[in-house]
Amino acid sequence: MSGLPVVVVGAGPQGLAAAAHLTERGIASVVVERGSSAGAAVAEWGHVRLFSAWPELMDAAARRLLEASGWAAPDRGYPTGAEWVRDYLAPLADALGERVRYGTTVTGIARRGRDKVVDGGRRSQPFVVHTQDRHGRDGRILARAVIDASGTWNQPNPAGADGFPAVGEAAASGRISYRIPDDVSSCAGRHVAVVGAGHSATHAVLRLSELARRDPSMRITWLLRRGSTTNLFGGGERDELAERAVLGSRARKVIEAGVVEVVTGFRVAEFRREGAGLVIVSEAGREIAGVDRVVALTGFRPDLGILRELRIDVDPSLDAVAGIAAEIDPNIHSCGSVSATGARQLRHPEDGFFIVGAKSYGRAPTFLALTGFEQVRSVVAHLAGDHEGAQRTELVLPDTGVCGGASAFDSPQGGCCAPALIPLGSRPVTAG
Structure with a gap:
């Protein structure tokens, strides 16, 4: 399979960063994006200003690739989503050139000739990424490895509190x-x-x-x-x-x-x-x-349907990658920040397949671009055989300053330890 590319699903911040790292290491890659341009999901919330500053919104390998072409990195301020696309994601996609394919929707990922049940010869077979173009034509891409950076933007949670649409939600x-x-x-x-x-x-x-x-x-x-x-x-x-x-x-x-x-x-x-x-x-x-x-x-939830013929390990509560679930679970993780995650924590039983970015967090909140950049750096190092680089942690995430998890869901006092802030007013405001 050494002659096959690594397929990256999604041309958002983490998908493009993954392609930049693969390019830097001389590994062929194909990025498939359902939208018509880079950062298509980000563009949909382009009017929103990020609370991360420019230096926290650019991947190191992506910067090196861009700077080689004369691009100058924005160095201060807090961009909107539209500015992030215009000044970083779109130029990065242009630098990656024909590696990025737009208007291509991934409909499924599997092992060639093996459904989820089959053991025999599984690891020796390449991945098959099933696609559909904007004209409805089906296609297949063979891959030595797959990095799923497709995010969760297209899967918003309903308003209904039990995870299903509330009665009358569809009608309204x-x-x-x-x-x-x-x-x-x-x-x-x-x-x-x-x-x-x-x-x-x-x-x-x-x-x-x-x-x-x-x-x-x-x-x-x-x-x-x-x-x-x-x-x-x-x-x-x-x-x-x-x-x-x-x-x-x-x-x-x-x-x-x-x-x-x-x-x-x-x-x-x-x-x-x-x-x-x-x-x-x-x-x-x-x-x-x-x-x-x-x-x-x-919040949002990941689309796991396209992965139904792969052997993946996801947390039953969060739909997050199982190896990082305990670290990000809002029911048990509450105080301060979370650790950076890499290839070891993101691995699945299906060797060569990784979920990165917001999708790796499943339904858990507070995903930062910095987290995703560290994920793809480690994953690509692993795919390149640089196991020391894959194990190394090159990021300390900023602390949230918040203490109190979802274990105190019904409590008016809040979380697992002393409240981070005094509650508004003497008691919660409730409806009559």
Whole structure:
């Protein structure tokens, strides 16, 4: 199989970085991307400003490849998604040239002539990456190894708290968005409910609150599944990513100013039409009435369907790579940051196959680009036979400053140890 390329699925930040490392080591690669350009998923949230600075958003091998062509790296500031694509991802894809194939959707990955059941001769057979182009034509690419960097962007979680769409969620889909809003002008004078507690939900609340400050007739309700606001605002001054800390402090201010109403312990069970609006019903029977729009930002999940004929090892709770699950599980990991992960932690029973990037985290939150760059550096070193390089850790991730895991899901006091921040107010705000 030495004459076959390594196939990389996805031309996002980690996929392109993987191709840069492979190129630097003289290993042939093919990057397949379902979109029409590099960073297609990032472009869809191009209006959002990242809380990582430019130096934390560029892979080392990618920089070396680009700088050889005269490209100058942005050295300061916090780009938007669109700027990240324009000033880094698109030039990187151009530098990789014909290695990147656009408009190519991966429909499945397997071993040649072997389904998941067959043991005999499995390791001696190349991978087969099944594809479909934009015209619906099927194809196959043989590969010596596969790096799945396809991300989770196309698989948003539903608003329903049990992991399935809530009753009436599909019927109300015209009023529900699963993306951070860009132009919020149509929300003027409306009642908007935001579901979720992560950074995306915080971004959405802040964007909507800018309009609400100018329009007193607008109402924003922030629905949290947790019983507490303790960790809603992040780690404050303990967060080693300054802009991530600012995000939380801004959210605290708009809530304390009364621009946003926070409802805790609210797990969505049903969307019901009532007059011109929606009623959102919780599992406990509480109701939020008169809702015009819903922004559901409850995280993402990986598409594991394309891997069904491979022998992979994923965590049953997170759908994350099993080797890193205990480190990133929000039920048990709570205090501070997580360790960098490499080829050893990302390995599967299917030798030569790796999941990297946001998809490696499954449903776990708080994936950083830095994590993905270290993953692909280690994985490519492993594929190149540089086992010392694969084992070496070249990254220390910034601390979140947050303490408190999902084990305290129902507790108004928060997490496993002393709260990182004093909860908003003397007790959680709840719906009547």
